[in-house]
Amino acid sequence: MKSLSLFIACSVMFVGASFNRPAEIEFTNQTIDMGMVVSDLDASVKFYTEVLGFKEAGGFSVPKETATDAGLTDGLGLEIKVLALGDEKTATKLKLMTPKTKSKGADHAFIHSQLGVSYITLHVADTGAVMKKLEAYSVKPIAKGPVELPESLAKGVYLTVVRDPDGNLVELVGPKE
Secondary structure (H helix, E strand, O other): OHHHHHHHHHHHHHHHHHHOOOOOOOOOOOOOOEEEEOOOHHHHHHHHHHHOOOEEEEEEEEOHHHHHHOOOOOOOOEEEEEEEOOOOOOOOEEEEEEEOOOOOOOOOOOOOOOOOOOEEEEEOOOHHHHHHHHHHOOOOOOOOOOEEOOOOOOOOEEEEEEEOOOOOEEEEEEEOO
16 A cells, blocks of 8 residues: 555656646747857958858847847947848848957867857858859968868768958868869
């Protein structure tokens, strides 16, 4: 009888616990939009659109009161340009923003140089074509890029790492035609 009582008590606790679980978060979009603070908005927009092929998808200003109340800044407004990797609603968006002050730079010597977001990855259709475009804009790969990945990772796929105007690392991954 003791074991039956224990079983019932445990079952009630288990059932009760399952009803008290928090609701799962429902996402309205499965694409992550990224924000990046830049020192020169125009130079960064030019790099990401002309060199890497993003499309301008609008822009907006965030008044200092809103930015402060939301916890984005400590009393500064923001100018934001939105760039997208395509025309689809779910295309990845990169929000380039500049505050009305000089911001300190991050340590982007290597991807492991500091904690936090260290680089973005763009999957390209033709690494060779991307390399020609980079050369036309005098953007040089870091180290020996493009480097062919080991077959165990991805056969025929190349990796190139470049820096944007603020030194942020951009990883380009794709085949070479």
